[in-house]
Amino acid sequence: xxxxxxxxxxxxxxxxxxxxxxxxxxxxxxxxxxxxxxxxxxxxxxxxxxxxxxxxxxxxxxxxxxxxxxxxxxxxxxxxxxxxxxxxxxxxxxxxxx
Amino acid sequence: xxxxxxxxxxxxxxxxxxxxxxxxxxxxxxxxxxxxxxxxxxxxxxxxxxxxxxxxxxxxxxxxxxxxxxxxxxxxxxxxxxxxxxxxxxxxxxxxxxxxxxxxxxxxxxxxxxxxxxxxxxxxxxxxxxxxxxxxxxxxxxxxxxxxxxxxxxxxxxxxxxxxxxxxxxxxxxxxxxxxxxxxxxxxxxxxxxxxxxxxxxxxxxxxxxxxxxxxxxxxxxxxxxxxxxxxxxxxxxxxxxxxxxxxxxxxxxxxxxxxxxxxxxxxxxxxxxxxxxxxxxxxxxxxxxxxxxxxxxxxx
Numbered sequence: 001x002x003x004x005x006x007x008x009x010x011x012x013x014x015x016x017x018x019x020x021x022x023x024x025x026x027x028x029x030x031x032x033x034x035x036x037x038x039x040x041x042x043x044x045x046x047x048x049x050x051x052x053x054x055x056x057x058x059x060x061x062x063x064x065x066x067x068x069x070x071x072x073x074x075x076x077x078x079x080x081x082x083x084x085x086x087x088x089x090x091x092x093x094x095x096x097x098x
Numbered sequence: 099x100x101x102x103x104x105x106x107x108x109x110x111x112x113x114x115x116x117x118x119x120x121x122x123x124x125x126x127x128x129x130x131x132x133x134x135x136x137x138x139x140x141x142x143x144x145x146x147x148x149x150x151x152x153x154x155x156x157x158x159x160x161x162x163x164x165x166x167x168x169x170x171x172x173x174x175x176x177x178x179x180x181x182x183x184x185x186x187x188x189x190x191x192x193x194x195x196x197x198x199x200x201x202x203x204x205x206x207x208x209x210x211x212x213x214x215x216x217x218x219x220x221x222x223x224x225x226x227x228x229x230x231x232x233x234x235x236x237x238x239x240x241x242x243x244x245x246x247x248x249x250x251x252x253x254x255x256x257x258x259x260x261x262x263x264x265x266x267x268x269x270x271x272x273x274x275x276x277x278x279x280x281x282x283x284x285x286x287x288x289x290x291x292x293x294x295x296x297x298x299x300x301x302x303x304x305x306x307x308x309x310x311x312x313x314x315x316x317x318x319x320x321x322x323x324x325x326x327x328x329x330x331x332x333x334x335x336x337x338x339x340x341x342x343x344x345x346x347x348x349x350x351x352x353x354x355x356x357x358x359x360x361x362x363x364x365x366x367x368x369x370x371x372x373x374x375x376x377x378x379x380x381x382x383x384x385x386x387x388x389x390x391x392x393x394x395x396x397x398x399x
Contacts, residue, residue, distance in 0.1 A: 001101065001105075001216055003209050004109075005105070005146070006208055006211075006212060007205050008105075008109050008112065008113070010205045010209055011113055011201060012112065012113070012116050015113070015197075018194055019116075019120030021189075022189075022190050022193050023120060025125055027167060027174065028125050028128050030167070031128055031129065031132050031167060035132060035135065038135065038159070045142075045143055048148070048219065049146045049216065049217075050216050051217060052217030052222060054219070054223075054229075054233055054236055055240075057151055058236050058237060058241055061150075061233070061237075062241075062244060062248065064154060064155070064159065065251070065252070066248075066251065067159075068162065068163060068252075070255075071166055071167070072255045072258075073259055073262070075166055075167070075170045075259075076258065076263050077262060078174065079173060079174065083265070088174045091185050
């Protein structure tokens with residue numbers, strides 16, 4: 001049963017990767033990152049269940065905490081960029097482009 | 099058994115939700131699809147003997163993080179669509195190809211790496227009287243350093259968000275007198291009407307806010323409809339709203355019950371009469387210029 005969860009987690013992670021690479025709206029790209037974090041959480045909890053140890057759930061819990069902090073700062077950056085450039089597209093924030 | 103039922107019921111929903119998230123045209127639809135995936139994920143946690151993470155997933159992820167996303171969507175603009183300009187040629191097909199290959203690699207390699215029996219968490223969850231107690235035991239003994247570091251991370255994130263969102267006011271805040279002076283100066287220079295925008299029209303059959311008001315001369319005032327609604331409804335033809343009124347006026351005039359005037363409503367004050375003569379012709383039909391009732395920039399902080 002565990003490998004079913006791992007496969008589902010892998011599919012969700014791959015979908016998140018594709019979305020992050022193809023979508024141009026910064027907020028949607030950010031949502032794709034959240035989907036990838038959630039997929040890894042599912043794998044952690046599934047492995048925790050398989051191995052009979054709660055450490056995987058602790059790891060998933062810490063991932064959630066870090067994701068919360070990351071979302072706060074990331075969305076603040078998006079709002080700041082939108083204020084100065086009047087655009088939420090990630091193609092427009094290209095001043096640091098090599 | 100229950101876990102298998104939950105898995106096979108929710109796994110297709112989750113994959114479809116994730117696909118809908120990356121395929122939806124509007125960001126709000128993406129956010130709702132993501133909410134579906136996250137709630138389904140919470141149920142999977144419950145099926146995997148993780149009741150604490152089930153609650154945290156719903157409260158923190160679906161409740162707090164996703165609502166934050168929706169708030170920012172509201173600030174940044176719901177109608178901000180994706181740009182279709184390709185900065186790197188052929189990037190999208192290549193990205194999809196790479197993503198599918200990556201997914202296949204993960205599924206075939208990691209998905210088959212599980213060996214050994216599924217032990218389950220029944221014993222661990224009962225060791226300290228419950229799942230939450232077991233997690234607390236681990237957090238405050240084995241992982242206490244990481245837990246303390248988390249507090250520093252959260253404080254940093256909160257301060258960082260405040261610093262990023264804060265904007266220093268470089269000019270003096272305009273007073274009520276400044277705003278009125280600016281409005282009257284604009285009226286003197288460009289003839290823009292200093293009063294508020296007209297309200298939307300109310301008719302016997304339509305009282306929706308996207309119904310434009312009818313001016314006394316029988317024309318429709320596009321200024322009376324909010325710019326967002328005008329853009330969303332795609333400029334429908336609203337002239338059929340005033341046609342019955344014009345027909346009735348014409349019939350009454352034919353019967354002699356109304357005085358014959360050159361134009362219906364010409365004796366009344368038209369909006370265009372409030373403008374300087376050279377602007378009248380132009381502004382009588384304008385639809386897109388920002389209205390005089392709109393707050394000047396900087397007035398709202």
